[in-house]
Every structure is written in structure tokens, then in C-alpha cells.
Amino acid sequence: MIFILFVVLFSIFVIVFLMQPQFGKHPSGKHLLTIKQSIHYKNGSFENSSVTPALTEGVGYGTVLSELLFKKNPRKKPENRLPTIKTDLHQLDRDEDVLIWFGHSSYFMQINGKKILVDPVFSGSASPIPYSIQAFAGSDIYTENDIPEIDYLFISHDHWDHFDYKTLTALRPKIKKVICGLGVGAHLISWDFDKESIKECDWDQSLVLDDDFKIHTVPARHFSGRRFKRNGTVWTSFVLKTPAYTLFLGGDSGYDMHFKTAGEKYGPFDLAILENGQYDEKWKYIHMQPEEVLQAASDLRTTKLLPVHSGKFALANHAWDEPLKRITALAHVDSPKILTPKIGEKVDLKLADQHFEHWWTSVD
Numbered sequence: 001m002i003f004i005l006f007v008v009l010f011s012i013f014v015i016v017f018l019m020q021p022q023f024g025k026h027p028s029g030k031h032l033l034t035i036k037q038s039i040h041y042k043n044g045s046f047e048n049s050s051v052t053p054a055l056t057e058g059v060g061y062g063t064v065l066s067e068l069l070f071k072k073n074p075r076k077k078p079e080n081r082l083p084t085i086k087t088d089l090h091q092l093d094r095d096e097d098v099l100i101w102f103g104h105s106s107y108f109m110q111i112n113g114k115k116i117l118v119d120p121v122f123s124g125s126a127s128p129i130p131y132s133i134q135a136f137a138g139s140d141i142y143t144e145n146d147i148p149e150i151d152y153l154f155i156s157h158d159h160w161d162h163f164d165y166k167t168l169t170a171l172r173p174k175i176k177k178v179i180c181g182l183g184v185g186a187h188l189i190s191w192d193f194d195k196e197s198i199k200e201c202d203w204d205q206s207l208v209l210d211d212d213f214k215i216h217t218v219p220a221r222h223f224s225g226r227r228f229k230r231n232g233t234v235w236t237s238f239v240l241k242t243p244a245y246t247l248f249l250g251g252d253s254g255y256d257m258h259f260k261t262a263g264e265k266y267g268p269f270d271l272a273i274l275e276n277g278q279y280d281e282k283w284k285y286i287h288m289q290p291e292e293v294l295q296a297a298s299d300l301r302t303t304k305l306l307p308v309h310s311g312k313f314a315l316a317n318h319a320w321d322e323p324l325k326r327i328t329a330l331a332h333v334d335s336p337k338i339l340t341p342k343i344g345e346k347v348d349l350k351l352a353d354q355h356f357e358h359w360w361t362s363v364d
Helices: 002-018 029-036 061-070 165-174 185-190 258-266 290-300 322-330
Strands: 098-101 107-111 114-118 150-155 175-181 198-201 206-208 214-219 236-241 246-249 269-275 302-308 346-348
Touching: 098 302, 150 165, 165 175, 175 185, 185 198, 214 258, 236 258, 246 258, 258 290, 269 290, 290 302, 290 322, 302 322
Parallel strands: 114 150, 150 175, 175 198, 246 269, 269 302
Antiparallel strands: 098 107, 098 346, 107 114, 206 214, 214 236, 236 246
16 A cells, blocks of 8 residues: 555656656647658657667667766766857847857857857756756856847757756847757647747748758757657757858767768758767767767868867766767867867857867866
């Protein structure tokens, strides 16, 4: 009886916990009917172009959970505060074309006077569970108050480390237009975003914004979901064409031929922003190793590469600085120029050759 009572109480706790607004809402009604018309939606969920197991063959969830919880890697997090630069985004010269990285996969761009924000997470956490997956010391120097009015907010997918309830609800009055994957708008509408401000896209769609800004959505090899059900919304990367640049805004993705396809169709690129971190051979199909990141950049035919998805949260067992160490060690004369700005440091998009320090070497 005690066990049954425990199961009942625990089940009630889980149900109540999942009802919190931060979990968002699943698409329903006409919205769901629209989603079901997608050629990528099959058997109740979206599917990658290639077969994509969440875990590598022979690996079980018990093994992964046990390692994440109990395997001790003393360098998963930096011991010291990260070196950062606080750039005043409110005082940028309108003629500056810049990118500011906030750590992990969050960044701001100003191009041709337009202000763009991608996957912002400023709450200090990448998890719905309090006090878990906390940001590294120094990586949270920016808050919602530091963000100016945003012309375009891009959301690659609805995972917690890319799509943060506290951040987005605080920024809501500043955001003019949201571009996201099909189905993600259901979360935003439940958080009181204006439905008319949201543009959802399936893979392989194009959208003209304004002033010669154009978006093409391209596949990524990953998954989506904020509760137990997966793949009810689209995960995507974006090709952003502006009057002066062609940029690849990559969401989370394992390596596959979609990078080469995008490079042939939309390249060459002036800059590709690709995930490089939180990888493991145990989930090799949904996150790239640094060697694959460099290959993806080559496939895209990009001049410059900004590796992201590191420097803020520990979501895998590798050392916190391993992603940057490995990818910079792999660079060679024919590879794209690898940009390694500190959090908050200006990346001048107009410069063909801008030098950045290997800042992680000064942090224990």
C-alpha cells in the first residue's frame, strides 16, 4: 500500500510539474492539422531525412544517465570565472555589422541596421529542474535588459538550452517578428506572444523579410520536444541572405549530407555558425564531433566558421574547453577561418581577417 501511495503521489507531482507554463503547449486544432500536412510529418511526429537514433547502437539510456549523474570529470566546468567583454548593444553605431556571442548557442547580430537574436538563454539554466545545468561563472554577464528592440528572433528548436521561457517572456515586448520551426509557435502563443508576429517554417521553405533580407530553412539532424513526447515540432537551421552577406545559422545537428546540399544550393557562405560541443560517441547521430564540424563547414563552402554550443553549460562529459581546443587544433591552411571570440566580444562581419585570442587557455 505504501508503494502504491508513493507511485500515486509521484505521478500527481509529475503531472502538476509538467503543467507549468515553461513547458509550453503542444500544437492542437487547426494548427495540428496544418502540421500533419507536412511531408516530413509521419506516424505522429517529424522525421529526419536519414535514420537518426537518439543513442548510438548498443547504448542504453541507463548507461547515459548513470554517466551524466555519477561519472566524475573535474573539468566539466571551469574552476575560474570566464573572461568576457560587456559590449553595450544599445549604443552600437548603426553602420556597424557585428555579431555578439553570449555563450552556448545564443548570439546577437546587427546587419544593415537590423537587429537579430538567435536562441537566447539568459536565465542562467538549461533545465526545467531548479539548480541543475547552471551557467558557468562569468558566462551570464548579459540579461534581458541588455538587449535592444529586436527585428528578427530566430529559434532553431524547442530544447531548453535554446528556447528559454524566462528569457523569451521577458523579451516579448521587444520582439517584432519570430521565425521558428513548424509547431514551435504553439509554445510562444501560450506565452502570450502575438500570433501575427510568429512565422513558422517547415524545412526547405523560403521567406522574404524586408529590405532584401531573405530566409531559407534547411534540415538539421536532431530532434525536438520539451516533455516526454519528441519530434512534435520542427528543428531547423537557417540560411540568412542579406544585402551584404550569406550566413548559415546552424541549429543542433549531427553530421549528414544536408550540409553539402545547403552548400551547393545556397553557398558559398561568408560565415557559418555551427554547434561544436556537448557531443559524445554515445549520441553521435544528433551532435557533431569537432572533426565533423570542420567537415560540415567545408561542405557549406564557408569562408569563416564560428563554433558554438560550448562555453556556458555542461551537457556532456567532455572537458568544458575540449570543443574549442580540438577544433582549433584541427585547423589547416585550406579550412575556413575559425572565429573564437570571448563572450560579448564584437565579431566585425565586415572584416575578412579578424584575430581572436585562444582565451580558454588562461582558464583552469
